Amino acid sequence: MPPNHRSRIRLLLLELLILLARKAGTRLRHRGSEAVCEYVDHLIGQYFREEFKLETVAHKTGIDKSRLCRLYRAGSGKTVMEALRLRRLREAAELLAHTDRTVSEICFGCGFNDLSYFYRAFTSEFAMNPGEFRRRRNKANCAGSAEFPVRGL
Template identity: 40%
Template sequence: MKPIFQKLPHTRGSSFIFERYVSPRFETPWHYHEELEIVLCDGGFGKKVVGNHTSEYQEGDLLLLGGNLPHLFQADDYFYRDNHEQKPAAIVLQFRMESFGQLFFDMVEMEKVRMLFQRAHLGIEFFGEVKVRIRDILKENIHESGMKRLTSLLTVLSLMSETSEYQTLSEIGMLGVSVKDSERMHTVFDLIFKNFRDQITVEQAASLTNLSKPAFCRYFKARTQKTFVDYLTNVRLEHSCKLLRETDLSILEICFESGFNNLSNFNRQFRKRIGCQPNVFRKGFRWKEIQSES
């Protein structure tokens, strides 16, 4: 499948898309489109790429993606293998600013929403109370039509523009990439996500993209602001954090399950990039869980 510029069809009687999509593996490749996009992950877990940002996604995650911002959601092999009857799902709203009329967002009342759209060029992830409120609005109104459908979108945008419970994702703005460029990046992401538990070399990635090793290194660094090795290490550490949060596997088991070949290297990389040792990270997360339940 080619990751391409995607032309989104609008449903009859609506100026924007508001649908729940269910997919065996989120097959939509690395792609971009003119529309802004609100994504509520409504089932499954895996990896997400937003601009030059890569991290895990899980059910309940809520994002706003700017127009022409390349992105990809890929269900994890574990979910696909262990959940034969449940498929990854997402509630998606896709809209253009022009859908509301040429001058709608120029109104003074829309100043915070305009600022929200500017931040969305980097991708935004929401958390906390605002995420819960927006999740409820989306689920309650997905089958509505007419003004109720439109009002729900405006209410969501208002909540997103007012909250401080968010983080931007991509370190750089990435707008509109060519089909050839997208194909190369998708090939590399596919290699990393499917094989990060095993040994992967720069030479492997370079050969898949038909570039020499030096040319590939320059290309990948220009696209992601990271070296291939740093990017791969970040993916492995994201996965290790997920296992530390959600499983009772030992630190040694997590080390090898995340693609690190020895415990000392795992501990060193974790401390360097996360800021603490893996066991401290796990204790801190579980302490927060206890505090939130009390």
């Protein structure tokens, strides 16, 4: 069975678990928060390039927004929006390292809607701005060295 089929089956099972818990009116316990985290992470991976609203995620999970946020934080140690920002920044770092797209194109293509915020978030996460990250990555790649270590990856 191809790996993407297994992932899809797992996702469907997680959706079923969430729906069953909702229908039964039971509180999602520890395994429930793991399932919620896994499902939210899947949604982030699928939709991070688009406008991403907690209300939409809450609707898809069938859990109210504040409870969803509590469950996700309990299971992952970060907020949904922090996880979204990190996913976008990881994608931006990959694109900076492996494409010639402009920083602006990468910023908006990864779901950020404010270039200044993108620069601040990127610099905070990687301890250098996007241009410097690209220069150092290119220099490291030309020298044939191992992957350039970054905090957020």
